[in-house]
Amino acid sequence: MVALGCDGTIGESTAPIDTPAAAEYVPEAARLRRLTQEQYLISVEDALRPLIGDAELRLPSSLEPDRRAEGLVAIGATEGSVSPRGVEQYEDASYLLAEQLVAVWPDCGPASGEEPVVDNTCASESLRPLGRTLFRRPLTGQELRAAVRLSAQAAETLGDFRAGLAYGVASLLQSPSFLFRTESGEAVGEGRSLTRWELVTRLSFFLWNRPPTTELLDAASRGDLNNEAQYAALVDSMLGDERAIGGVRAVFSDMLELDKLDDLRKDRGTFVHMSPEVGPAAREETLRLVTWLYENDSDYRTIFTTRTTFIDRTLASIYGVAAPAREGFAMHEHAPDSQRAGILGHVSSLALHSHVAASSATLRGIFVRRNLLCGEIPPPPPDVDTSIPEPQPGALTLRDRVRRHLEEPSCASCHRQMDPLGLGLENFDALGRFRTLDNGARIDASGNVDGEVFRTPAEFGDVLAESETTLECAARTFFRVAHGRHEGAGEALVIEQLVDAFRQGDYSIRGLMRAVVVHPSFRTLPAEGQP
């Protein structure tokens, strides 16, 4: 049997930082990025809300699903197209939204039943600013004319100006210029850079997870983003804006796969605490913690060690602690000697990476190895019996039952990358409840992170917080979310510089986000003719 390559390299095909050949910076091309479901919904809300005032806005309920690729939804958005079903869904959504909009907008144009039904001036003056918001750049003359022409054609057919305008609006909402973010760039000197519109869009989606506001587009239009000092000031004001919470939540949601919690399934016969509310509540806990750390400009490493968290009644019952006095979430402090520390003690990590009733050292180990340490683990080879023996006298705990993983060389080459991590969380069951016994036998939750030994889940968090690999992985992940791709071999230097900046900023999350966007790589594309 051949053991597939688990040689312990970090960051898969990317060259290790200390490889001398990687010292030269070579930028990589950017791909077309489809708006995620969340970005689509935020985008239409941002565009329509100012126009419809307090009127109710019904948002579409089904859109082309997001996909996760190379570990991140941000990368999945750069792959694949729009399916036949997705085209229908975007079309349905466009008319749902357009009809709500034209019920109260615009202020100009003939009223219902009024002749003539065509008013190209009003249509043009209305669609121009709306198009700029949706396309995140000014419409070209051609694009505006096409939308106005459609509106007029529809107005004549239907005998109603506003009913006609809805078709112009719908055409903008179905346009690839709205649904996709292009990052093609333009020639600048010898090289190539994002255009001002592409740059402000990348900036806004990374820092806020939403499209650029009118003010940001105006700043881009004035050329502010090409002036280093003005750009830095803009970045700082964006990071200080409450909308930055959206960016922080998006990065961590992607990194920790929190989107998957919507589909969290546990056996309700085994877990009386299980309900459809648990998954969403667990996501909210983790996101509230990282938001709080961001707002306090805290050290990133705290996410592995803090005993502060945010819980609602659903989570309080799972954690066995007093529930918040009111509905909703409240800050909670686990006891100083609690084994529940940081995100590894959250239901979001523990339940998501377990089976429906039983915990899994392998799934949890893969999560820590891939998502928190940026390591890669290949799937098990074919024709291998991967069964885990049932508990029996002498081998009651999961650690004893999976001993073979680490003893047989063919298993061990990969499993030593995950089991010593996952077994460190055995004090938590498949839902995330604390326990000291497994099948009646005492749990040994010791382990090591690449040689750094820990004895308890809380110490596990401490070891991760001290690990250089964890910090480097955070820098890689933020880069990947921002760029929609993995760092290339020629970008090792960029990662090194981001890690330096992260360190110099006392590991603040805000500092890392800032470092990613002020680094020249954020706007640089390969020169024409390069691969």
Next chain:
Amino acid sequence: MTRSRFLKRRPLSRRTMLRGLGLGGGAVAIGLPVLDAMTNESGTAFADGSIFPQRYVQFVWGNGVLPWFWTPAEEGADYAMTEQLAPLANVREHMSVVTGFDVRVPGRSPHESAVAGMLSGSQPIVEGENVGWAAPSLDQVLAAELGGSTRFRSLQTSIVSNGGSRSVLATGETLPSETSAAALFERLFGEGFRLPGETFEPDPTLRLRRSVLDTVAIEQQRLRQRLGAEDRLRVEQHLTNVRELERRIARLEEDPPNFEACMRPAMPREVLPDSRGRDDLDGLNGVFADLLIMALACDQTRIVGHVFSPAVRETVYPIEGIDLQGVVRGHHDLTHNEPLDDGSGRGEMWRTNEIVKYIMASLGRFVQGFAEFGEGEGSLLDNTVILGTTDASNPRLHSLDDFPILLFGRAGGRLNTGFHYRSSGDNAARVNLTIARAMGVPLPSFGTEDAFATDSVGALEA
């Protein structure tokens, strides 16, 4: 403003009320005469003289079978049903049990390699957890050839929310599944759907919607000029799908195909999970089957990719007593970790066995719905091929040999049914080729590299 896009709701026709058909609530066989009008107006005279189109349905379940409970000992028509096939007794006469074929792709990716190899004759491309296939799945090969004349080129459905899809385009991209029966109903039979012969007021908004899509397509063509090769392909695929939607809308402006068996079904009932949160998979499957049968009978599509249950994800089956040491397990977990013999005397891996039997019973009822649905002188199943398969033969080992393959239906008389055919290790892609040719798609070959096949399986052909 006027809600111009939407036609006024018509009252349900008497025929809709008659729709007692339902796996959900006791299937009713409805044989209807072929009307003379059918044979000409809608142009449904097919190459073989049959007036009904051929349909293909792919039914994929997760996590394999247990080979030792699966394969019949005897070959030919007089085989004894095995334990796992027994739940299919109700459709035995319509079924070919096909065993002994190997999926000839490298087993690099557990579960994915086998199903990609079985359905596409090629291997998956795995980068991280990103999975594409090197060649299209059989349903999409057929959709490319046969899907152009129906409203939907093909449909993808899955009865569970995380079921995924096994319908893969030539670009390697997987088409998402519809997982809500209500949404599927709305898509097929909601706004714009008309029964054969039903009068309607011409809807001007359909033409306007096509104009909008045309404008979008022109923008896509402009956009693609500015992109790199890979992004260009993505935009072209999007463009193709926009043009497809234009075509679908244009179909709504025409008279619908004049198929007498076509009726507007009732809104599907809601199927709720049980008190332990387990999905009623058989119930869901019945609701989807009803809609898919009518989608085919109304010629809304001729190709369906249907996923009963996903691979790997831990589906918990609503079967009592299959807990292991008091702990409930998902299907995938059980396939790997259930003891071969737990000393209960109930046979090797009896829990996993019960799950496979549950799936086969559901498949049996699914197929029975097609067999009992009258079309012309016979049944819908007479003009359909249903391929039932999965993502491993022995799931414990993720093995690709001696793969589980079931065929149902006669493809307008071109396929034999009612027997067990056993090959000695031949290439499973030959079965795909057999299906394609029976559907009237004369592919020269199917599959790539070791799975490359140029000969169909004569024994399956009538």
